[in-house]
Amino acid sequence: MARMLVLTEPDLRRVVQLDASAVSCIEDAFRSLATKPVVMPPILRLDIAEHRGEVDVKTAYVPGLDGFAIKVSPGFFDNPKLGLPSLNGLMILLSTKTGLVEALLLDNGYLTDIRTAAAGAVAAKHLARPDARSAAIFGAGLQARLQLQALMLVRPIERASIWARDPDKAASTARDMARQLGIPVEAGSTPEQACNQADIIVTTTPAEHPILKAEWLRPGQHITAMGSDSEHKNEVAPEILLRVSYFADSVAQTRRLGELHHAIRAGLIAEDRTFPELGKVIAGQVPGREDRDAITLCDLTGTGVQDTAIATLARSRAAEAGAGRPIDTQEPTGGSL
Amino acid sequence: MARMLVLTEPDLRRVVQLDASAVSCIEDAFRSLATKPVVMPPILRLDIAEHRGEVDVKTAYVPGLDGFAIKVSPGFFDNPKLGLPSLNGLMILLSTKTGLVEALLLDNGYLTDIRTAAAGAVAAKHLARPDARSAAIFGAGLQARLQLQALMLVRPIERASIWARDPDKAASTARDMARQLGIPVEAGSTPEQACNQADIIVTTTPAEHPILKAEWLRPGQHITAMGSDSEHKNEVAPEILLRVSYFADSVAQTRRLGELHHAIRAGLIAEDRTFPELGKVIAGQVPGREDRDAITLCDLTGTGVQDTAIATLARSRAAEAGAGRPIDTQEPTGGSL
Numbered sequence: 001m002a003r004m005l006v007l008t009e010p011d012l013r014r015v016v017q018l019d020a021s022a023v024s025c026i027e028d029a030f031r032s033l034a035t036k037p038v039v040m041p042p043i044l045r046l047d048i049a050e051h052r053g054e055v056d057v058k059t060a061y062v063p064g065l066d067g068f069a070i071k072v073s074p075g076f077f078d079n080p081k082l083g084l085p086s087l088n089g090l091m092i093l094l095s096t097k098t099g100l101v102e103a104l105l106l107d108n109g110y111l112t113d114i115r116t117a118a119a120g121a122v123a124a125k126h127l128a129r130p131d132a133r134s135a136a137i138f139g140a141g142l143q144a145r146l147q148l149q150a151l152m153l154v155r156p157i158e159r160a161s162i163w164a165r166d167p168d169k170a171a172s173t174a175r176d177m178a179r180q181l182g183i184p185v186e187a188g189s190t191p192e193q194a195c196n197q198a199d200i201i202v203t204t205t206p207a208e209h210p211i212l213k214a215e216w217l218r219p220g221q222h223i224t225a226m227g228s229d230s231e232h233k234n235e236v237a238p239e240i241l242l243r244v245s246y247f248a249d250s251v252a253q254t255r256r257l258g259e260l261h262h263a264i265r266a267g268l269i270a271e272d273r274t275f276p277e278l279g280k281v282i283a284g285q286v287p288g289r290e291d292r293d294a295i296t297l298c299d300l301t302g303t304g305v306q307d308t309a310i311a312t313l314a315r316s317r318a319a320e321a322g323a324g325r326p327i328d329t330q331e332p333t334g335g336s337l
Numbered sequence: 338m339a340r341m342l343v344l345t346e347p348d349l350r351r352v353v354q355l356d357a358s359a360v361s362c363i364e365d366a367f368r369s370l371a372t373k374p375v376v377m378p379p380i381l382r383l384d385i386a387e388h389r390g391e392v393d394v395k396t397a398y399v400p401g402l403d404g405f406a407i408k409v410s411p412g413f414f415d416n417p418k419l420g421l422p423s424l425n426g427l428m429i430l431l432s433t434k435t436g437l438v439e440a441l442l443l444d445n446g447y448l449t450d451i452r453t454a455a456a457g458a459v460a461a462k463h464l465a466r467p468d469a470r471s472a473a474i475f476g477a478g479l480q481a482r483l484q485l486q487a488l489m490l491v492r493p494i495e496r497a498s499i500w501a502r503d504p505d506k507a508a509s510t511a512r513d514m515a516r517q518l519g520i521p522v523e524a525g526s527t528p529e530q531a532c533n534q535a536d537i538i539v540t541t542t543p544a545e546h547p548i549l550k551a552e553w554l555r556p557g558q559h560i561t562a563m564g565s566d567s568e569h570k571n572e573v574a575p576e577i578l579l580r581v582s583y584f585a586d587s588v589a590q591t592r593r594l595g596e597l598h599h600a601i602r603a604g605l606i607a608e609d610r611t612f613p614e615l616g617k618v619i620a621g622q623v624p625g626r627e628d629r630d631a632i633t634l635c636d637l638t639g640t641g642v643q644d645t646a647i648a649t650l651a652r653s654r655a656a657e658a659g660a661g662r663p664i665d666t667q668e669p670t671g672g673s674l
Binding site: 007060 | 339341343344345347376380382383385387392394396398400407409419421425426427429431435436438441443444445660661665666667669671
């Protein structure tokens with residue numbers, strides 16, 4: 001009766017990777033947001049200031065999918081001092097018809113990593129110049145790596161540079177990525193230099209003050225700003241928003257949590273001004289890049305619809321592969337596990 | 338490393354029951370809300386109208402507790418047609434220090450049932466007359482049963498009546514309760530009659546139009562209205578709020594989701610008027626019942642702090658009892674379950 005499928009991180013790593021099908025899954029999610037009566041409530045956010053902790057809960061119902069995810073994402077930024085990762089969490093997949101929990105995806109944040117990187121690929125696919133060949137990545141953490149890998153799925157990237165506050169970390173990430181991806185990846189000596197040489201710039205940091213300046217940009221570039229997902233984070237100088245064609249994953253979210261939030265606070269953009277969303281570009285409802293010389297910027301804060309999409313993909317892949325193990329919640333664990 | 342304790346519904350039923358310690362656990366939770374810098378964000382709510390479904394996610398951080406719960410409560414009201422219960426769900430217990438998930442409480446709503454009934458006991462303990470001997474319960478479902486059982490933990494209840502729209506269900510619940518509790522429990526023929534004879538009235542229904550009328554009340558009664566937890570539910574005639582000493586579990590919530598919401602909408606009470614919360618009465622910060630003749634009403638919508646409290650209790654009881662089974666999220670399920 002009350003059976004759920006339990007999938008652990010290795011189970012999920014086995015069935016879902018950052019590849020063309022993950023990108024297409026997330027592309028479909030954004031398209032749904034534009035074309036279907038998706039229900040996506042505001043993020044639930046709990047702050048535990050005394051432990052530098054925060055938890056986001058995201059969800060979305062997408063008509064046509066038989067499941068919807070509720071994702072719990074804790075970020076506790078003193079964890080590295082304890083030898084633990086800052087980011088963790090899990091997803092719960094429920095039936096859209098009965099509300100019964102169908103699967104527990106105990107991914108420790110893995111699926112979030114994949115769906116976040118895939119969103120970067122989707123943004124570049126629909127907004128960057130088709131011949132974009134060089135990338136600059138700001139940040140040297142896991143998303144820096146995944147975002148570069150994601151770009152290579154959608155654009156003919158031939159070289160990249162990594163810039164991070166910590167030059168050693170940038171150098172080591174650059175070395176790893178060069179080896180993994182088979183293209184030259186260098187550590188940029190300055191953020192300006194990294195920018196200058198790039199057709200696509202992806203910012204992946206938790207910066208609280210802008211790390212990307214307006215004067216470094218040149219015509220034809222595309223920027224994906226995916227680091228900011230809360231009020232105090234800000235990677236892109238607010239005046240940049242006046243110089244670019246701006247797109248958002250969800251304007252309702254970026255207005256509160258993204259780069260748009262800071263441009264509004266700086267008084268550069270009216271609070272009620274609307275902007276096109278990535279899903280509408282995908283659906284052909286609004287134009288994307290105007291011409292070769294436009295500078296496009298996609299502001300990503302991470303949406304529940306991406307979580308529902310990747311969780312649904314994971315569950316169907318797990319079913320095909322026979323991965324995971326059922327648990328009957330009406331049996332004592334002694335008997336059922 | 339990434340180990341969680343998995344507890345199923347029978348495991349949880351074994352370690353947590355509706356008893357004095359559950360009541361005291363929930364009483365502490367309400368006290369904390371009044372005396373500590375509890376962080377309790379607004380409820381996340383997702384509606385899936387086409388399947389008459391809704392999901393609430395609640396959470397609260399209580400300083401001093403080493404864990405906090407995130408509770409997922411789906412209610413899908415066509416489920417009984419499919420032979421499934423309407424209410425389901427689970428709780429996740431996370432470390433307040435690291436955000437790591439420490440336990441999965443796969444309770445199918447059991448802990449919610451207990452903490453909700455316990456809140457009824459806490460309300461009666463602090464607001465009903467000490468010599469309250471008779472109870473009227475509106476509704477004949479599980480909460481009707483549990484609320485009556487809860488009252489008996491805190492007041493010398495000698496007789497009770499059950500009123501419900503469906504007289505057969507009321508009669509059958511009354512019979513069961515009389516047998517279980519060892520007191521006379523009758524099915525009230527009218528709601529008015531049930532009210533007339535009662536020192537304590539508890540409304541436990543999903544009514545969308547008031548079932549309790551002002552003219553039925555008499556001096557000295559206490560009312561706990563616990564059925565409404567969303568905008569469209571309304572058990573108590575709005576004008577009753579003008580005749581009673583009103584208390585809430587959380588005014589921020591009852592203003593949006595409780596009986597208070599309807600009194601505000603009816604124009605009877607100003608939107609910004611504040612009211613005492615149950616926790617402040619428990620903490621001795623505000624008076625409860627003024628005198629023997631006052632009519633008190635406690636408006637309960639269900640709070641995240643109750644979930645955190647009951648989940649913490651369940652985890653510590655499970656540890657004592659050796660209940661549940663660990664799962665390592667970094668191992669494939671084939672190997673770990």
